[in-house]
Amino acid sequence: MSQYEKAWQAARRRVDEAVARAGRPAGSVRMLAVAKTFPAEAVRAVHALGQRAFGENYVQEAEGKHDALRDLADVEWHLIGPLQSNKTANAAAIFNWVETVDRLKIAQRLSTQRAVGALPLDVCVQVNASGEDSKGGVAPGDALALARDVA
Numbered sequence: 090m091s092q093y094e095k096a097w098q099a100a101r102r103r104v105d106e107a108v109a110r111a112g113r114p115a116g117s118v119r120m121l122a123v124a125k126t127f128p129a130e131a132v133r134a135v136h137a138l139g140q141r142a143f144g145e146n147y148v149q150e151a152e153g154k155h156d157a158l159r160d161l162a163d164v165e166w167h168l169i170g171p172l173q174s175n176k177t178a179n180a181a182a183i184f185n186w187v188e189t190v191d192r193l194k195i196a197q198r199l200s201t202q203r204a205v206g207a208l209p210l211d212v213c214v215q216v217n218a219s220g221e222d223s224k225g226g227v228a229p230g231d232a233l234a235l236a237r238d239v240a
Contacts, residue, residue: 093134097122121167125150129157136161144188146170148179155183171225178202181210188213191227196239212239 100120108118124132125146132143132154144167145151151166158164167186177198180187190196190212203210214236217226227235 091134093127093131094138097135097138097140121169123169124154125170129154132158132164133161136164141165142167144169145184148172148176148183151183152179174198184210186211186213189215189225190239191215191217191225191235193235193238214239 100122104118104120105115108115119142120140121142121144122132122135122140123145124143135143136158141163142165143154145154146168147170148168151168155166165186166184167188168180168184169188172180172187172189172195174194177195181199181202182204185208187195187199187210190199191214196212199210199212214232215226216229216232217224218229220228
C-alpha cells in the first residue's frame with residue numbers, strides 16, 4: 090500500500106466516522122483532497138481510490154497537473170488559494186471551482202474568460218471572518234452584497 094493510499098484511507102475513515110457520529114447519511118460528505126505540493130502521480134494514485142475533488146493553491150501548479158492528468162475526465166479541480174486578476178483566464182480554463190472570490194472584478198473576469206460551452210464555473214465568496222490583515226477575503230458585512238453581485 091502506497092503512502093498516498095494509507096493517508097487517503099485514514100482521512101476517509103475519519104470523515105466517515107464523523108458523519109456517523111453526526112447522524113448524517115453515509116456518503117453525504119465529500120472530501121476535497123489538497124494536492125498542492127504533491128506530484129501528478131500522487132493525484133492519479135488517490136484518484137484510483139475513488140477521490141475526485143482536488144484542491145490547488147496556485148494556478149501555475151495546477152496547470153501542470155491538469156495537463157498531466159487530462160485523461161482523468163472526472164477530476165474536479167478547486168482553486169483554494171488567492172487569485173490575482175492576471176491569472177483569471179488560466180483559472181477559468183482549468184478549474185471547476187474557485188473558492189476564493191473576494192472582489193467583484195475577479196468574478197467578472199472569471200465569467201467573461203470561461204470558454205463558451207464550458208460548464209458554469211462554481212465560485213465561493215471568501216469571507217475574512219477573523220478580520221486579520223494577513224488573511225484574504227471580504228469583510229463579513231460586505232459578503233452578502235458581493236454574493237448578490239456575483240450571482
